[in-house]
Amino acid sequence: METIYPPCSQTIGVIAIGTRGDFQPLLAFCLDLQQRMITSNAQVYLIAPEVFRQQYEKAVQSTRSSLLFKSLKGNPKETMQDPQTQEALRTGNFATVMQLTAKPNEMLMSQCTHDLFEIAKETPFNTLMSSSMGMPIAWMLSERYEIPLVYIGLVPEAPTSDFPFCVLSPVSLGDEEKNLASYELVYHASFKRTEEMVNQQRQELGLAQMKDEGWLSLKEKYNMPIIYAFSDVAFGGKKPKGYRENIHLTGYFELKLEDDHLDLEIENFLASPKPEPVFLSFGSMPALNPFQLFELTRSVLMRNERVILSCGWTDMDKIMEDLNMHHFEILSKFTEEEIQHYTELLNSLKQYIANDRLLVIKDCxxxxxxxxxxxxxxxxxxxxTGTALKSGKPQVVIPVFMDQPFWAHKMYDLGVASYPVLFKDITNEKVNEAIDCVLHQGEKSEDIKKKALLIAQQLQANEHDCDPISRAIELCLDCIKNPFIVPRIEQ
Structure with missing residues (x-):
């Protein structure tokens, strides 16, 4: 039997499209927002790809939250594993990434847009909130139905002369004017890349065509408030130059549940009197060649380190099973020599596991x-990056694409990480040299460790004064009282 909910005084939809790194912060935000709004009989809906439903259900069960979920059919995992996306990741070049990921991204956004249009018809939202990937759709819905819109950003997209648009270059372009000019350049290129698709969708809603500017440019033109879910500590403890007064840096959103714990195998591994392990993961970035990650892991182990390897979305369980059972789905791609080498590699890693040197985990x-x-x-x-900063531990960042090189350089500039090792240039030697830099190079390593601890203490002090999610909720409630609604473009 379908659950019948009492009439709500307010209905809020929060759109979370993207990888797990885009979804999880907004899940944490929605849980707290729903709890905050419960006395006013408001209902919050988390609107996200179906692939994240299990994580949502676990969180709701843990918190006994009344947060509701509406699913989108687009699957970001499939987008990340698309061959064109994989090819783009090999280059590390922004223009190439934009070109090669255009088709898979368009497919993802088309599916999500269709579903969101239907959801908006059936659910009378009083307010919409969205991170950047969902903003093109949320922008149209706000314009069409006059729904107040709140933007919760996860990467710095507002113009500043301090640094260029983060996905264009991770470091300064040489002077402040060039840095500032990069934003409108990327805004325009982003709009042109999706102009045809966006205008077809606008036509479905009966909206006038966009001609020269997309939402990225218009949010500045209309002075839209922005809530950024990262800390000014990443920028040396200050707001980037030129940020408007209504742009707020709240700090990092973290999902923390009462029943969170480390599995017994992790606790046992950490309880060993042996040295603390190196944590190694590419998150939801699929490894271009999964064996490359195995090889990298073994090379770190051979330097007498202990390693916790988190597999993320690399589907390594499947590969390990296939190799171990000698059932090769892509047998034609392996020579006998390669099969022998990969089998030997896996056996080697199993030996490290048996010797309490390696632990392979799925998630925690x-x-x-x-x-x-x-x-x-x-x-x-x-x-x-935010969780690593708050841990007080040194970092080695191996950025793949988009905003990742930007954050990698920010960590290096802060003095809490080695110089970035670009994924496109990755070698076992470079990664081991970076680990040595933060752990085993005497005074240099000690300085990095001390700075990492100092930054963590600064973040803890900031959060003691005001929890990032609580601050973001206060700002959102203020936005609800003083709503921003996208102005209609005239025909």
Whole structure:
């Protein structure tokens, strides 16, 4: 029997499209927002790809939350594993990434747009909130139905002269004017890339065509408030130059549940009197060649480190099973020599596991694990970077694409990480040199460790004064009282 809910005084939809790194912060936000709004009989809906339903259900069960979920058919995991996306990741070049990912991204966004249009028809939202990937759709819905819109950003997209648009270049272009000019350049290129698709969708809603500007440009033109879910600590403790007064940096959103814990096998591994392990993961970035990750892991182990390897979305369980059972789905791609080598590699890793040197995990709450590791080797996603910063441990960042190189360089500039190792240039030697830099190079390593601890203490002090999600909720409630509604474009 369908559950019947009492009439709500307010209905809020929060759109979370993207990888797990995009979804999880907004899940944490929605749980707290629903709890905050419960006395006013308001209902919050988390609107996200179906692939994240299980994580939502686990969180709702843990918190006994009344947060509701509406699913979208687009699957970001499939987008990440699309051959064109894989090819783009090999280059590390922004223009190439934009070109090669256009088709898979368009398919994802088309599916999500169709579903969101239907959801908006059946659910009379009083307010919509969205991160950047959902904003093109949320923008249209706000314009069409006059729904107040709140933007919760996970990467710095507002113009500043301090640094260029983060996906264009991770470092300064040489002077402030060039840095500032990069934003409108990317805004325009982004609009042109999706102009035809967006205008077809606008036509479905009876909206006038966009001609020269997309939502990225218009949010600045209309002075739209922005809530950024990252900390000014990443920028040296200050707001980037030129940010408007209504742009707020709240700090990192983290999902923390009462029943969060580390599995017994992780606890046992960490309880060993042996040195703290190196944490190694690429998050939801699929490894281009999964064996490359195995090889990298073994090379780190051969330097006398202990390693916790988190597989993310690389589907390594399937590969390990296929190799172990000698059932090769892509047998034609392997020579006898390769089969022998990969089998030997797996047997080698199994021996490290048996010797308490390696632990392979699928997932765990990073905020519980990171403080108990020697260093954090990761891909540079905004959420993982924030959790690593808060752990007080040094970092080695291996950025893949988009905003990841930007965060990698910010960690280096802060003095809490080695110089970034670009994924497109990755070698076992480079990664091991970076780990040595943050752990085993005497005074240099000690300085990095001390700075990492100092930054973590600063973040803890900031959060003691005001929890990031609580602050974001206060700002959102203020936005609801003083709503921003996208102005209609005249025909």
């Amino acid at each position: 709450p990073y905020y519980l694990l990171f403080p108990r590791c020697a260093c954090i080797v990761h891909h540079g996603g905004a959420g993982t």
